[in-house]
Every structure is written in C-alpha cells, then in structure tokens.
Amino acid sequence: MTRAATTDTTETWPETGARLRFLRTDAPEPGEALSPAETLRLSAFRLDKRRREWLGGRLAAKALLSEAAGGAAPALFEIGMDHYGRPACRGTLLSISHSGGWALAALKPESDFLGADLEKIEERHPAWYADYFHSSELPVPEPSAATRLWAIKEAVMKALGLGLMAHPLDIKEGEKGIELKGKARDRWLAMGSPAFSVETRPFPEGFWTAVAAGK
C-alpha cells in the first residue's frame, strides 16, 4: 500500500536495517547545520534546484548522524566522500539521493556497503525501457515497475561506489535476488564480495525508493 507523505519522515526499514530520512526540498534552510566549509560550498551553487537538492541531502544525512550520536549538533558532521566517491562522514558511510522535490539520506552505521535511491515515477522514452532493463526483469515497459527496478540498480551502483560508471544492465533482479556482472561484479569482488540485501517501497507517494545494505 502506498502511504501519502507530504512532510519530512524518518524511518527504519526492517529488511535492510537502514535508517532513512526523507526531506522536502521546496525551501530547505541551512540554519546552523552546516560546517564553515559546507556553508562556502552552498554559496557557490548557481542553480537554485541543485542548491536545494544538495542542501536537502546534507540536512537529511546530518539529521541521521546527529540522531545516531544522541543529538549532537549537525554542524559537527561534515559530509565528504570515501575513496570510492560515496558520501561519508568520519568513516561512516551514507547514501544520498534527490528526485522530484524530495531528498533522501540513508545510514546504517555498521555497514560498509550502502546505497539508496529515490525516483519519481514518470513515463519515459521507449528507448529507456529497451536499453536499461533485461526483458526477464521487465517483460512489459510499465513506468512504475521500471522505476522500481531503476531505483534498485542505482542503489546498488551507489553502494558499489560506481554510480553510472557501471552499466544498468550489469545489475539484474533475478529470481534468486540481485545478480551482478561486468564492472559491477568486478567492484563487488574487489570489495570482498559483501553479502547484501535490497529493499524497495513505493514511498513517498508517486515515487519508488530502494536501499541496498550490507548484511
């Protein structure tokens, strides 16, 4: 069942154990949440949409880090990147996504494999369905099913630190779970073949969210 959500939401997903924060990006305000370096970065954005998305992702991530640390000031948690380019703070991995007026951050402190993706469900060009999905995982080009699969692929690619440097066809939802090949499999092997699970929900309304997290 799809739950309506119009306001910021924080929840733990039971299968992956990841903590997720969904935040509206209509008019996020930094308040006192940013470090001096982050405040400088924020002032450098020229496109308002990108500024709001970046800020929304940071505020969501900092809220999770602050909560996990018993309410410490968000400005203490400066978010950088790990050596794969994944968002991280002092060795703790995070994942960030934004789409259609929402930002999402995910945290699972004990996991070094974590990726999350939020995607608005919308009709796409026929080539999108043809180029990025195996016919076995998407027999019919239907927007909601395809958006769910796309969110899974991006979540796994983010957990692998590859982003779209891997091809979406390298990640396939099969009968026994997620199957990897090509660059995605090479990176997973290089990471020590971590066991992981993937969880998806049609949340917020009109979107799919996917999380990939180490077990």
Ligand SMILES: CC(C)(COP(=O)(O)OP(=O)(O)OC[C@H]1O[C@@H](n2cnc3c(N)ncnc32)[C@H](O)[C@@H]1OP(=O)(O)O)[C@@H](O)C(=O)NCCC(=O)NCCS
């Ligand atoms: C990661 C990627 C798939 C995100 O795609 P998207 O559809 O724009 O995005 P989302 O909103 O869901 O996610 C964006 C977030 O992914 C995160 N991200 C970026 N690179 C990442 C990586 N290598 N691994 C994991 N997460 C990454 C960032 O936190 C980013 O948000 P921020 O810039 O506001 O901090 C895409 O940016 C990508 O492929 N990046 C890696 C390749 C790359 O950097 N290419 C540069 C080409 S010039």
